[in-house]
Amino acid sequence: MNSEALIYALFGLVIGSFLNVCIHRIPLGKSIVFPGSACPHCGAPIRFYDNIPILSFLLLGGKCRSCGKPISLQYPMVELLTAIAFYSCWKTWHFSPPTFINSLFLSIVIVLVFTDYHHQILPNKLTLPGTAAGLILSPFQSSEFFEDWLSLKTASIVGLENSQIAWSLAGSALGAVIGGGSLFLLAFFYEMLRKKQGLGMGDVKMMAMVGAFLGLRMAILTVLIGSVIGTLVGVFLILFRNKSLQTKLPLGVFLGIGSAISLFYGLVFWRWYLRIPR
Numbered sequence: 001m002n003s004e005a006l007i008y009a010l011f012g013l014v015i016g017s018f019l020n021v022c023i024h025r026i027p028l029g030k031s032i033v034f035p036g037s038a039c040p041h042c043g044a045p046i047r048f049y050d051n052i053p054i055l056s057f058l059l060l061g062g063k064c065r066s067c068g069k070p071i072s073l074q075y076p077m078v079e080l081l082t083a084i085a086f087y088s089c090w091k092t093w094h095f096s097p098p099t100f101i102n103s104l105f106l107s108i109v110i111v112l113v114f115t116d117y118h119h120q121i122l123p124n125k126l127t128l129p130g131t132a133a134g135l136i137l138s139p140f141q142s143s144e145f146f147e148d149w150l151s152l153k154t155a156s157i158v159g160l161e162n163s164q165i166a167w168s169l170a171g172s173a174l175g176a177v178i179g180g181g182s183l184f185l186l187a188f189f190y191e192m193l194r195k196k197q198g199l200g201m202g203d204v205k206m207m208a209m210v211g212a213f214l215g216l217r218m219a220i221l222t223v224l225i226g227s228v229i230g231t232l233v234g235v236f237l238i239l240f241r242n243k244s245l246q247t248k249l250p251l252g253v254f255l256g257i258g259s260a261i262s263l264f265y266g267l268v269f270w271r272w273y274l275r276i277p278r
Contacts, residue, residue, distance in 0.1 A: 005087055009084075009087040013053040017053045027118070027119045027123065041069040082106075108130045108209070113256035116250040116252030117253050134212025141172075146170070152167050154167070176211040178216055182207070184201075187204065206252055206256075221266050222262045225254075227254070234249060
């Protein structure tokens with residue numbers, strides 16, 4: 001592995017440790033800064049040498065030094081997942097602005113996925129600032145995400161079709177509006193027909209964030225992939241876990257997986273689908 005890639009992946013491990021704090025505290029309304037990390041079982045403060053990503057978990061045998069109770073496997077899992085996400089960004093864009101932007105994006109997505117899995121919520125503290133960040137950073141994002149007809153047409157209306165900044169901003173805004181709006185309409189019609197809520201507004205806001213970071217085409221693809229994965233999981237639970245059609249699934253988890261796939265493979269898919277040469 002390239003030394004730069006290794007350093008960035010190790011940085012991802014450290015960020016993953018912080019994401020674990022966010023996953024645990026944000027749904028509870030607690031500060032992610034103070035107090036310091038502590039064992040969730042006995043409340044004993046975790047010393048710095050017991051807080052080294054993955055390594056401390058292995059050295060401690062997956063147990064708290066103070067009370068001996070097991071440490072959730074989720075902690076090293078999130079750290080490793082974040083390291084892989086950061087490495088994948090470096091491998092795709094090397095040390096360029098999209099690497100850092102998409103590392104930020106995936107970090108937010110990881111927190112949302114685990115939060116939705118555990119608590120069935122997608123906090124506004126993540127989705128709304130995330131959407132704003134996607135819009136603000138769009139001129140520095142990989143321009144390929146915003147090279148769709150509608151974004152270019154929107155920029156041309158104000159005579160800025162040749163400005164990358166203009167159509168990046170237009171693509172980000174359209175991605176947020178249509179990405180979130182498509183789920184909002186789906187939720188609206190579902191509730192109107194079934195007389196009960198099918199999707200939460202958290203899913204709508206999450207898709208607005210995905211669209212702001214990745215543009216219109218990737219937002220559409222994220223919804224499609226997330227829906228397919230959710231359907232397959234639902235069928236599996238019905239057939240093998242005695243669940244029913246009324247079983248509520250955390251859609252944010254599937255949208256998060258779909259957004260990661262779209263980030264790294266979405267452009268390849270759209271080139272194939274539209275028969276666009278590389």
